[in-house]
Amino acid sequence: MSRELSMEERGDLAEAMLPVAANLAVLVHGDGGPEEVRDVLDGLDDAQRNALIVVLAGLVDPDRPMGAVLGWLDFNEHGQQIVPNWDDRATLRAVADETESADxxxxxxxxxxxxxxxxxxxxxxxxxxxxxxxxxxxxxxxxxxxxxxxxxxxxxxxxxxxxxxxxxxxxxxxxxxxxPPETSRKFTEPEVVDMRERSAGGATDLELALAFGVAPQTVERIVRGLHYPAFGGPLRAKKSGQPSESSRVLFNGATAGFAIAS
Incomplete structure (x- = not known):
């Protein structure tokens, strides 16, 4: 029986599979054929294949319309040329919802x-x-x-x-x-000052939202002084240009599916 990987090991494995995922995407999009794809997959063990699947899924935005996601497919399974339906505005997430069972x-x-x-x-x-x-x-x-x-x-x-x-x-x-907790959550002045100081120190809105149990939008309003304007602490002059949490934790995010379906 194979040993279950730790979160750190899953993250390392997902990072190692990113070049493989990129190579597979290039092959599928026209730089290779079935033989090349098979060669890539045959060289992987079960753990690597699972990690590859998760990384490939992580590279796809589920809120993109299907016309954009599949618009590059201009041949069907019989090799006949087709015209992509670029106007298909249904999202990939909507297609995923169709797979849900009553259970x-x-x-x-x-x-x-x-x-x-x-x-x-x-x-x-x-x-x-x-x-x-x-x-x-x-x-x-x-x-x-x-x-x-x-x-x-x-x-x-x-x-x-x-x-x-x-x-x-x-x-x-x-x-x-x-x-929703943010509708009833009230903050003391020390909490507001703490949040604003941590934001000024580089903490993202999502990190603070998780720490304080509110929505990121609530954090933004507090650190900009739109909420609790009479309380102290450094204020954010304008919307932050900080990178999103999802981009900072790409590989940790890609491994989430190993632990629990979300």
Whole structure:
């Protein structure tokens, strides 16, 4: 039985697979054929193949329209030339949603949720994960705490529940029992000063959002002085040009799928 890799080892493996992923993308986009692709894949072991799949998925933006994602395909599986549908505005994320089974939502095991919140590695379906996050927030856990419980990269829990909130809002609904923490979170002056000083020291809005249990937009308003203008601390004069969290943690992000599906 193969040993389970640590987070650090998965990150190193994903980084090592990036050149392989780039080579495979170049081959598929016209610089090679089936034989070359097979040669690349045949030279990998199971762990490397899994890492390659995750890295390739990480290089794709799920919110790009399908016309842009697949527009380069101008031949079908029979070798016949076709005209790409560049006007297909459905996103890759929408296509992924179509693969969800009823089991993703049917039934919520509250005993399993309680065990998960107590630190046990329990496999939760999608509905249970939503319920677990909301219950965790009610118990005073931060998004970072729940990232650690799930064994995923920092920011994954917040991004997951944000998508679920947006999807519910698009249906004209609200997640059962959900009160977004940032709507009721009140800060003391020492907390505001601490947040502003950490921002001035280089912390990103996402890092601070995870630390304080609010949305990154709330952090931005606080560090710019739009919220709590009477409190002290260094203010950000304008929107930060800091690189996004997703670009800073490319390889850690690419390995998230090894630990838990998000």
């Amino acid at each position: 993703d939502w049917d039934g919520v095991d509250y005993v399993a949720i309680d065990r998960w919140l107590r630190g046990q590695r329990i496999t939760l379906n999608r509905a249970e994960r939503v319920a677990a996050i909301l219950e965790g927030l009610r118990r005073g856990l931060t998004y970072r705490d729940m990232d650690q419980l799930a064994g995923v990269r920092p920011g994954s829990t917040y991004q997951f529940i944000s998508r679920e909130r947006k999807a519910a809002a698009a249906r004209g609904e609200q997640l059962p029992g959900d009160v």
